[in-house]
Amino acid sequence: xxxxxxxxxxxxxxxxxxxxxxxxxxxxxxxxxxxxxxxxxxxxxxxxxxxxxxxxxxxxxxxxxxxxxxxxxxxxxxxxxxxxxxxxxxxxxxxxxxxxxxxxxxxxxx
Amino acid sequence: xxxxxxxxxxxxxxxxxxxxxxxxxxxxxxxxxxxxxxxxxxxxxxxxxxxxxxxxxxxxxxxxxxxxxxxxxxxxxxxxxxxxxxxxxxxxxxxxxxxxxxxxxxxxxxxxxxxxxxxxxxxxxxxxxxxxxxxxxxxxxxxxxxxxxxxxxxxxxxxxxxxxxxxxxxxxxxxxxxxxxxxxxxxxxxxxxxxxxxxxxxxxxxxxxxxxxxxxxxxxxxxxxxxxxxxxxxxxxxxxxxxxxxxxxxxxxxxxxxxxxxxxxxxxxxxxxxxxxxxxxxxxxxxxxxxxx
Numbered sequence: 001x002x003x004x005x006x007x008x009x010x011x012x013x014x015x016x017x018x019x020x021x022x023x024x025x026x027x028x029x030x031x032x033x034x035x036x037x038x039x040x041x042x043x044x045x046x047x048x049x050x051x052x053x054x055x056x057x058x059x060x061x062x063x064x065x066x067x068x069x070x071x072x073x074x075x076x077x078x079x080x081x082x083x084x085x086x087x088x089x090x091x092x093x094x095x096x097x098x099x100x101x102x103x104x105x106x107x108x109x110x
Numbered sequence: 111x112x113x114x115x116x117x118x119x120x121x122x123x124x125x126x127x128x129x130x131x132x133x134x135x136x137x138x139x140x141x142x143x144x145x146x147x148x149x150x151x152x153x154x155x156x157x158x159x160x161x162x163x164x165x166x167x168x169x170x171x172x173x174x175x176x177x178x179x180x181x182x183x184x185x186x187x188x189x190x191x192x193x194x195x196x197x198x199x200x201x202x203x204x205x206x207x208x209x210x211x212x213x214x215x216x217x218x219x220x221x222x223x224x225x226x227x228x229x230x231x232x233x234x235x236x237x238x239x240x241x242x243x244x245x246x247x248x249x250x251x252x253x254x255x256x257x258x259x260x261x262x263x264x265x266x267x268x269x270x271x272x273x274x275x276x277x278x279x280x281x282x283x284x285x286x287x288x289x290x291x292x293x294x295x296x297x298x299x300x301x302x303x304x305x306x307x308x309x310x311x312x313x314x315x316x317x318x319x320x321x322x323x324x325x326x327x328x329x330x331x332x333x334x335x336x337x338x339x340x341x342x343x344x345x346x347x348x349x350x351x352x353x354x355x356x357x358x359x360x361x362x363x364x365x366x367x368x369x370x371x372x373x374x375x376x377x378x379x380x381x382x383x384x385x386x387x388x389x390x391x392x393x394x395x396x397x398x399x400x401x402x403x
Contacts, residue, residue, distance in 0.1 A: 006176040013177075014184020018192070021185060029186040036179040042137050043172075049136070051144035054168030060137050061175050099136065 003040075027076070031085050035068035036061055037091045041099040048106040068092070084102050119138075223274070226387075230260075254387070255308070258317035260386040263306045264345040267352055268298055268380050271364070272339035274372030286371045291324035293364065294331070297342055298322065300360030304351050306344035308385050312336045313343075315388040327380060332388070348379035 021029065039061040045051040068088050075084030137297040192240040237247040255259030271294065274287030294311060301309055311331045316322075320332045335360045344351060355361045356377055 002173060003176050006173045006182040009178020010177040010182075010185075011184040013182075014181040014186075015188050017185075018188045019185060029182055029189070032387070033183050033186055036175075036182070040176070040179065042140070045123060046140040049140070053140060053141045053147070054141035054172050055143065056137065056139045058141045058168055058171045058175060060139065061172075061179075079203055102136070 005038075014067075027081070027085070028072060031068045031072050031088055032065045034089055034092050035064040038095050038099075039064045041096050041103070044108070045099045045102045048103060064092075118227070119364065136397075169342070212358050217341070258320075258388045261315075261385060262345060263382060263384045264307070265348055265379070266345035266379050266383045267301075267348050267355070267380055268383070269301070269342040269344070269355075270339055270374070271297060271342070271375045272374040274374065287373065288327070289329070289338060289373060291322055291329045294329055294340055294342070295322045296360040296363060300355050301342065301344040301346075301351065301357050302389060304354040304358060306346040306351060308341045308345045310385040312341055313386055317388045320388070343380070343383050343385055345383055345385060351376055352379055387398050 041051060041056065042060060043057045046056075071088055072081055072085045075081040166309055233250070234247065236245040237250070251260070255262055269290050273289055298316065311322070312321070314331045314334060314336075315349065316331075322329070322331050325332060325335070327341070328337070330336070356365070361377070364373070364375045368375050
């Protein structure tokens with residue numbers, strides 16, 4: 001409940017205040033979101049498996065975002081930023097979907 | 111051939127990365143942490159207070175991270191929305207600007223035509239006194255005819271050039287089926303060679319300074335973009351023009367394009383054509399020579 005509220009609060013704040021982000025960071029926002037979503041789905045699944053641990057969640061969240069950002073940054077420096085962000089989104093997307101499927105199996109038993 | 115022993119290697123062993131990605135989707139550290147916790151609980155009955163404090167701190171961090179995630183998501187979504195809004199706003203502004211400029215140009219063109227008529231009327235009035243004036247007026251008329259400045263009428267031919275059609279009657283998308291600037295140049299040059307005295311393309315009179323060229327897919331005549339069909343009117347003897355243009359090199363070339371690419375090309379005689387004048391050419395270096403009488 002609290003995590004969902006926290007998420008909703010963050011979205012509302014971001015949409016309401018529309019803070020300006022430095023242009024150099026703008027390309028990384030979507031990647032950071034997808035990487036963080038992967039950590040969140042993993043956490044939800046772990047919660048349902050009964051093995052959730054806050055420390056692991058925090059570490060995986062931060063490292064996911066940092067690594068995804070780093071990969072895309074490196075890609076930008078090498079001139080393949082677009083392709084690498086596609087790759088990151090695909091890989092993380094697959095994980096998100098498999099975790100979502102596991103969560104679904106937990107909840108609906110189907 | 112292949113290893114068919116009891117321990118058969120997986121067919122997809124070369125794609126272990128993909129398999130890992132699909133099967134081990136949950137971070138293994140969750141399982142590790144759970145195992146550790148169970149171990150601690152087994153060794154020391156009841157969780158130690160230090161771990162509980164660390165867990166509370168981690169929980170706070172987790173909530174902060176979730177708020178941050180939501181914040182970043184909101185910012186990114188807001189940005190996309192704003193970018194779209196600015197793009198469509200820019201486009202609408204440009205469209206309005208173009209329409210306004212087109213209206214301005216039309217108004218100015220109408221004004222130019224009016225002023226030109228006034229000048230012509232004043233010229234006729236000024237030159238209609240005396241034999242010398244009439245001679246100058248005749249000379250002026252001849253020069254205007256030759257230079258393409260003044261409007262002219264007479265019999266001649268009309269040449270129509272149009273892009274190829276596909277079977278549905280829609281304009282083709284291929285470059286081959288489109289009338290190119292050099293086709294129009296070719297037709298115009300052929301007409302001049304066949305003895306045309308004045309030529310206009312889509313009601314733009316050609317002078318010695320008129321360029322026929324292309325910019326992108328559009329053909330520019332006198333730097334004004336035209337759209338098909340291209341109607342080339344030429345004043346001259348219809349029989350002679352038709353005969354020597356159609357049988358000439360450029361006429362035959364255009365005819366072959368109709369067979370090769372489906373270009374549409376037609377020539378017909380006309381009893382009475384009126385070609386507009388081009389307006390005064392802007393001479394930048396040439397000066398009229400003053401002959402002392």
